[in-house]
Amino acid sequence: MQEYIESGSIESCVLGLADQAEQQELERLCAAYPEVRAARDAFEASLEASAMAGAIAPPSSLRDSIFEKISHSTSTVSTPTAAIVEMPTRELSSAVGWKKYLAAASVILLAGSAALNLYLYNRYQQSDSLYKDLLAQQQQLAENNSKIQTRLSELKTDLDRIKNPNFQPIKMTAVNNTNSLTTVYWDKSSAEVYLLVNQLPKPEAGKQYQLWAIVNGKPVDAGIIDVEPGDGLVRMKNIPGAEAFAITLENAGGSQSPTLTAMYVLGKV
Amino acid sequence: MTKVNTYTEPELVQLLRQKEEAAFKYLYDHYAGALNGVILQIIPEQALASDILQEVFLNIWRRIDTYDASKGRLFTWMLNIARNAAIDMTRSKAYQNSQKNRELDSNVHIRSEGSNPSLDYIGISKVIGQLKVEHRVLIDLAYLKGYTHEEIAKLQEIPLGTVKTRIRAALLQLRKSLT
Numbered sequence: 268m269q270e271y272i273e274s275g276s277i278e279s280c281v282l283g284l285a286d287q288a289e290q291q292e293l294e295r296l297c298a299a300y301p302e303v304r305a306a307r308d309a310f311e312a313s314l315e316a317s318a319m320a321g322a323i324a325p326p327s328s329l330r331d332s333i334f335e336k337i338s339h340s341t342s343t344v345s346t347p348t349a350a351i352v353e354m355p356t357r358e359l360s361s362a363v364g365w366k367k368y369l370a371a372a373s374v375i376l377l378a379g380s381a382a383l384n385l386y387l388y389n390r391y392q393q394s395d396s397l398y399k400d401l402l403a404q405q406q407q408l409a410e411n412n413s414k415i416q417t418r419l420s421e422l423k424t425d426l427d428r429i430k431n432p433n434f435q436p437i438k439m440t441a442v443n444n445t446n447s448l449t450t451v452y453w454d455k456s457s458a459e460v461y462l463l464v465n466q467l468p469k470p471e472a473g474k475q476y477q478l479w480a481i482v483n484g485k486p487v488d489a490g491i492i493d494v495e496p497g498d499g500l501v502r503m504k505n506i507p508g509a510e511a512f513a514i515t516l517e518n519a520g521g522s523q524s525p526t527l528t529a530m531y532v533l534g535k536v
Numbered sequence: 537m538t539k540v541n542t543y544t545e546p547e548l549v550q551l552l553r554q555k556e557e558a559a560f561k562y563l564y565d566h567y568a569g570a571l572n573g574v575i576l577q578i579i580p581e582q583a584l585a586s587d588i589l590q591e592v593f594l595n596i597w598r599r600i601d602t603y604d605a606s607k608g609r610l611f612t613w614m615l616n617i618a619r620n621a622a623i624d625m626t627r628s629k630a631y632q633n634s635q636k637n638r639e640l641d642s643n644v645h646i647r648s649e650g651s652n653p654s655l656d657y658i659g660i661s662k663v664i665g666q667l668k669v670e671h672r673v674l675i676d677l678a679y680l681k682g683y684t685h686e687e688i689a690k691l692q693e694i695p696l697g698t699v700k701t702r703i704r705a706a707l708l709q710l711r712k713s714l715t
Contacts, residue, residue: 275704278711281608283616284678284703294607307608313714315570315611317660322569323576329586330564333593337560363684 271296272306281310286364425499428452428461439512439534447531451478451503451512458505464494467531470516477517479525480509491521511535545610552600560597567611568593571618577661578622578680579631588625592618623682663713671706678703 279285280293297304428434434452441447448465462478478489490503513533515525551559575585595617603613625631664675677683689696
């Protein structure tokens with residue numbers, strides 16, 4: 268209670284500077300603690316003594332004026348003109364009390380908002396990283412799609428050639444038990460030659476397959492075969508006329524004349 | 537000035553409630569000077585202060601039933617009525633217009649009073665005058681001018697928290713000076 272007595276709250280209430288909540292607290296404490304009551308009484312007494320010491324006599328005419336009004340009011344029982352002026356100080360002070368709560372509320376709101384901001388920022392970072400991952404995945408898918416499109420377009424072109432009636436398919440079957448099969452698509456009018464490798468053993472290192480056209484009984488180089496498994500039609504050298512096509516295995520880079528012992532497939536036109 | 541206390545405070549209050557004019561005359565003779573002194577600290581013109589003092593005593597007469605002895609002394613109650621009435625007067629348009637000729641600028645007025653109070657050093661204002669300058673200014677604004685803490689903070693351009701702390705400190709200083 269000593270702390271309360273030394274807080275200045277008693278003086279603030281007695282002088283009418285405190286808000287209603289403070290006044291009520293003082294009343295409560297005065298009722299409960301004699302020492303608070305004594306401190307309030309002491310301050311009030313000293314305030315009164317001080318005011319008495321500073322007394323300035325008002326004009327003597329005022330006394331008569333006041334008593335005339337009082338006598339008048341008592342004789343007429345009720346006083347309709349007697350407007351009681353409510354003092355505004357308390358209302359102002361209660362507005363101060365209000366603002367205290369408002370300030371407290373805004374601090375709480377600010378703290379809440381900061382926490383929310385932190386939470387939302389974390390969520391944003393999670394979402395951002397997820398978004399970047401998805402963006403990378405999407406890019407990968409787009410690239411794959413583009414590859415597939417290209418491949419599809421190639422295959423479509425191949426299919427168009429196969430369907431084209433100008434292209435004559437020449438099935439080249441295995442010789443020397445090589446278990447191989449290839450097909451040449453040949454357009455006699457344009458001399459274009461395309462090769463489809465259905466099956467060929469993988470050449471050993473330093474060796475390459477070579478396509479030959481047999482023209483008037485003599486082999487003519489139709490190009491080195493450089494294909495991967497799964498490739499479609501491969502453009503070879505133009506051949507204006509031929510009786511047959513054959514493939515031999517030659518040293519890398521190809522040969523001037525075919526090694527007939529290493530023939531894998533042969534197909535007559 | 538020979539003022540003989542012929543009533544105890546509860547007796548006086550009891551008689552005032554019974555509308556005993558004799559008791560009221562005693563009250564006036566005993567306290568009019570003190571209340572007038574307080575009013576003059578806020579409204580330093582006797583003609584206006586007399587109007588307020590009359591209103592104050594009429595209010596005391598009419599509203600004595602609202603006085604609650606458990607909340608404080610009779611004089612404290614009357615003092616607050618007087619102070620509030622005087623501060624109300626300073627806020628009235630008529631009073632503010634009459635003061636405009638005397639004040640070049642309200643801010644200058646308030647600031648200058650801090651270091652150079654225009655009040656006579658008597659009674660409560662004498663005690664206020666003994667306070668440290670920063671305390672004196674705030675008590676002057678809060679008690680004699682009736683400004684709220686927020687208004688004082690704005691006028692003096694100091695934080696609200698500082699205003700509250702200084703007023704508390706000033707009030708404790710005031711108590712020590714009074715006793």
